[in-house]
Amino acid sequence: MSHIKSYWHSTTSNTKKRKPLTNQIKTDVAIIGGGFSGLATSYFLSKSGVHTVLLEQNNIGWGASGRNAGMLTTGYKNSTENLSKKIGLDKAKELLEMSVDCINLVDQVATEENIDCSINYNGGLKLAYKQKHFESLKREHEFMLENFDYETTIIEPEFMNEEINSPLYKHGALMDPHSFAFHPLKYAVGLGDAIEKHGGFIYEQSEAQSIKKIKNGYEIITPEGKVHASEIVIATNGYSTKSIDSKLARSIIPIDSHIITTEQLPQEVANKLIPKNRVTIDTKNFLYYFRVTEDRRLLFGGRVSFAKSGSSQSNPDLFEDLKKGMIDVFPELASSKIDYQWGGTTAFTFDFMPHFGKTKKGEYYITGFCGHGAAMSTLTGKLIAKDIMERSSIMDNELAKLPLRKIPFHSQHGKILNIAESYMKLKDKLF
Numbered sequence: 001m002s003h004i005k006s007y008w009h010s011t012t013s014n015t016k017k018r019k020p021l022t023n024q025i026k027t028d029v030a031i032i033g034g035g036f037s038g039l040a041t042s043y044f045l046s047k048s049g050v051h052t053v054l055l056e057q058n059n060i061g062w063g064a065s066g067r068n069a070g071m072l073t074t075g076y077k078n079s080t081e082n083l084s085k086k087i088g089l090d091k092a093k094e095l096l097e098m099s100v101d102c103i104n105l106v107d108q109v110a111t112e113e114n115i116d117c118s119i120n121y122n123g124g125l126k127l128a129y130k131q132k133h134f135e136s137l138k139r140e141h142e143f144m145l146e147n148f149d150y151e152t153t154i155i156e157p158e159f160m161n162e163e164i165n166s167p168l169y170k171h172g173a174l175m176d177p178h179s180f181a182f183h184p185l186k187y188a189v190g191l192g193d194a195i196e197k198h199g200g201f202i203y204e205q206s207e208a209q210s211i212k213k214i215k216n217g218y219e220i221i222t223p224e225g226k227v228h229a230s231e232i233v234i235a236t237n238g239y240s241t242k243s244i245d246s247k248l249a250r251s252i253i254p255i256d257s258h259i260i261t262t263e264q265l266p267q268e269v270a271n272k273l274i275p276k277n278r279v280t281i282d283t284k285n286f287l288y289y290f291r292v293t294e295d296r297r298l299l300f301g302g303r304v305s306f307a308k309s310g311s312s313q314s315n316p317d318l319f320e321d322l323k324k325g326m327i328d329v330f331p332e333l334a335s336s337k338i339d340y341q342w343g344g345t346t347a348f349t350f351d352f353m354p355h356f357g358k359t360k361k362g363e364y365y366i367t368g369f370c371g372h373g374a375a376m377s378t379l380t381g382k383l384i385a386k387d388i389m390e391r392s393s394i395m396d397n398e399l400a401k402l403p404l405r406k407i408p409f410h411s412q413h414g415k416i417l418n419i420a421e422s423y424m425k426l427k428d429k430l431f
């Protein structure tokens, strides 16, 4: 039977439990949320000698950061061509470069801090689900080459079996050499250790229950303690609640995504599935994403649903659906045992882009990676840290300039489901 724990938890041995905050403390910067965004912000600040306190309501890496597929992929939910139409070529180029820089930054931080997070540099595949999707991928490839001198490789249908052995993906693919895979929870845990090494403080089981603007800063109340901070960074992403910042919470749709992981596969089977061991996503609206782990398991994700307080994780039908999807992709796995299954919540925004910056009230925030934040969260954390330290005008950054809009049909949990689904189907038209 499947474990409740994720594959990542089961393969991370060096997690430590940290104490909750039980007194009143003062700090330069308080960071709420111990995912990659909050951890990276705290890491870059404490490395430069800024006093930081990070509050996490569970344990660091508990959210999407410790649950994702560990696929560091370039680009955004929107194609670069779409982005260029909307914001112009120069700005789109800056955003594309950021999406490559952020992957390199993860690599750099992991190397500098000796974080052993199983990075493999084999590139990433976008698999065309339909012929017309392959035509779009070819356009995207040409567009990026002509306008940005950015090189990807088109995999023609006759070469697809060198990349993937699946009856579902025969139309072709786009390969990006910059994408790579890592072990997300080991990276989060490593960032936590690095923060403490550089003098930062982390309190776990310490939910920020409210934030009050006070003279020269903010007061944050936790169940047993209080923090006075000159600056505050909200990095609660898909787990944001209205009690912390109602505008932020209303600017995202929390979407759950789910992952199953097989038993260890014989070497010859694992090698055959994705022969070059790349990370893969497909082009469906409700996409599948999958990769082979270091110890030869297929990790297969998809099956999104509107997040209803995490309840979807205990829905067995959902994981059965995902297993059927996996068997459609790789029929030879029909009798493979599923050893792990789990889900997590990610934040979608109205324009399908990540957002970071400073609110009118002066609070910094990072949110809304739309399932694409494994690498970008580290870079946005670095940029927020830089702004706090140097007042470097974060608003010069093209990504920070994109306005974060409230989701117009935000309502009670549950009522949003069909609208959220329609919204996702409409995504290409919306942006």
Ligand SMILES: Cc1cc2nc3c(=O)[nH]c(=O)nc-3n(C[C@H](O)[C@H](O)[C@H](O)COP(=O)(O)OP(=O)(O)OC[C@H]3O[C@@H](n4cnc5c(N)ncnc54)[C@H](O)[C@@H]3O)c2cc1C
Pocket (backbone or CB within 6 Å): 032, 033, 034, 035, 036, 037, 038, 055, 056, 057, 058, 059, 060, 061, 062, 063, 064, 065, 066, 067, 068, 069, 070, 071, 072, 073, 206, 207, 208, 209, 235, 236, 237, 238, 239, 240, 241, 244, 256, 257, 258, 259, 289, 301, 343, 344, 345, 346, 366, 367, 369, 370, 371, 372, 373, 374, 375, 377
């Ligand atoms: C199943 C799944 C698969 C994914 N796969 C990929 C992938 O392969 N590649 C990719 O690029 N992206 C992927 N993503 C998205 C990626 O994981 C996220 O974009 C990224 O981890 C966001 O990091 P974050 O720090 O902003 O948010 P999170 O990691 O969600 O962290 C937010 C944290 O805030 C804490 N928190 C919330 N409220 C409070 C409070 N009041 N007080 C204290 N703490 C609080 C939460 O407990 C949580 O730990 C996936 C997401 C999911 C769910």
